[in-house]
Amino acid sequence: MSSPYLHLENITKRFGSFTANDQITLSIEAGSIHALLGENGAGKSTLMNILCGLYQPDEGQIFLQGQSVKLSSPGTAIRHGIGMIHQHFMLVPQLSVTENIILGQDFSLNLNLRQKAEAIAAMSQAYGLEVDPLAIVGDLPVGIQQRVEILKALYRQAKLLILDEPTAVLTPPEVESLFIILRQLAARDHTIIFISHKLDEVLSLCDQVTVLRRGKVAATCSSQSTTRPDLAQLMVGREVLFHLNKPAIAPGSVVLEVQNLQVVDDRNLPAIRGISFQIRAGEILGIAGVDGNGQRELADAIAGLRPIRQGSIFLVGQNVTHWTPQQRVKQLKMGYIPEDRQKMGLVMSFSIARNLILKRFKRLPFCRRFFLRPRTIAHYANTVIQTFDIRAINSQLKVSQLSGGNQQKVVLARELSGDPCLIVAMQPTRGLDVGATEYVQQALLAERQRGAAILYISTELEEVMTMSDRIAIIYAGQFIETLDAKAASVEKVGLLMAGGEEG
Ligand SMILES: Nc1ncnc2c1ncn2[C@@H]1O[C@H](COP(=O)(O)OP(=O)(O)OP(=O)(O)O)[C@@H](O)[C@H]1O
Ligand SMILES: [Mg+2]
DSSP states (O other), rough: OOOSSSEEEEEEEEETTTTEEEEEEEEEEEOOOOEEEEEEESSSHHHHHTTTTTOSSSEEEEHHHHHHEEOOOOOHHHHHTEEOSSSSSSOTTTSBBBHHTTTOOOOOOOHHHHHHHHOOOHHHHHTOOOTTSSSSSSSSHHHHHHHHHHHHHHHHTEEEEEEESTTOOOOHHHHHHHHHHHHHHHHHTOEEEEEESOOHHHHOOSSSSEEEETTTTEEEEEEGGGOOOHHHHHHSSSSSOOOOOOOOOOOOOOEEEEEEEEEEOSSSSSSEEEEEEEEEEEEEEEEEETTTSSSHHHHHHHHHHHHOSEEEEEEEEEOOOTHHHHHHHHHEEEEEEOOOIIIOOOOOTTTTTHHTTTTTTTTTTTTTTTEHHHHHHHHHHHOOOTTOOOOOTTTTSSSSOHHHHHHHHHHHHHTTTTSSSSEEETTTTTOOOHHHHHHHHHHHHHHHHHHEEEEEEEEEEHHHHOOEEEEEEEEEEEEEEEEEEEEEEEEEEHHHHHTOOOO
């Protein structure tokens, strides 16, 4: 038998006393799509960072086509044909597609950008990865930015492509086209490692699956011989229900009232074009829609992070239209889970403990007569770490050293604390494993039960459908219909999301 394309032998990686990868042995066949699964903090990104030369393993060996290799730097990994598309994109938004692709690769004093652009256009055609080589990356939708990342890897002659949660930020049609691209690449003998928390995707796309649990390989099996519940069980070590217990509640008084709201986007173009709605205590209003139809601007406007052109916002009967976010948080107790945890939800260089008290650090019990009280803070942080099952050695760890899903848990823990009367949750389960997703959804349902009003924004239709009491479908900055969740079908909502007139 020929040797596998990639073979890892007893790879171990420690961070201080913590073992992130523990004796990992794994083989991946050439031309196959191999899934890497595991709960948040299981060690997936760490292992992949070893493969792309960012980290050095403490023990173990890596074999490429039977040859032992030492991937001592990202440059070496690239020379060995390993390309990584990271969990958080690493493109420069101000530069063009062409500039991003050749960045760090083709340095020359008489660089002919036009020629490069043509070469890249030809390459993108050949691989069916359509993208305008002259476009500025920051202007492109996420799905297309991801193609640029893939092209960048292919431009560097990558034969092994690693995609770390590539679908977390994609819309369903973008996921479809990504899968077509990946299948084509595999058919052309590229080998692909695919990381995702979405088990259906894994089963439909991948040939083999390896599950990591707490740094160790829990199992490797073929997609055909396993099921979604089996994989979930292997990942979390317990049964996952895939079913929410949502008791009926009679909604209370109006908590949030939005009247004829008009908001512009970052480029000063109308993003929200006259939206009115109410949310009552104990009620979840879900917003369903394709990404980029005004969801972000709506959430920001309610949180007070974006100026309001016209219209008003009332929170518990008070007109807060022009209040600062601080006023909203302090006086009316609002929780906000922003879409982008790294840019807006967290201070990455602060510890978990400091991030947890960001909104309340000036007050008792965390602060007394201008002095922070480290022991109280640490004690509080440890309790929260336990309740939310944040995987970290201790509360002093920097948030930048947490795994993606655990960063999200820190944001949630902070925003759900202190009994908020309104919670604006945007993509709250993005990047979370099946167990953590279940946990977060239960936590939000508990807040609903307590009497919080919740605005639940997600591009995952199924998620909106199960969580909401009512569903508003947003399209081009307007609510085109609001439905009672019980009466809504996936087909009908899906059609409305695409801008369809009737269901
Ligand atoms: N530089 C670092 N210093 C200390 N600990 C780290 C560092 N990088 C990762 N870790 C820890 O190693 C563990 C594994 O992290 P990793 O990012 O590999 O998880 P993951 O499986 O990719 O999770 P997720 O699904 O949430 O992205 C985590 O507990 C994390 O806190
Ligand atoms: Mg990760």
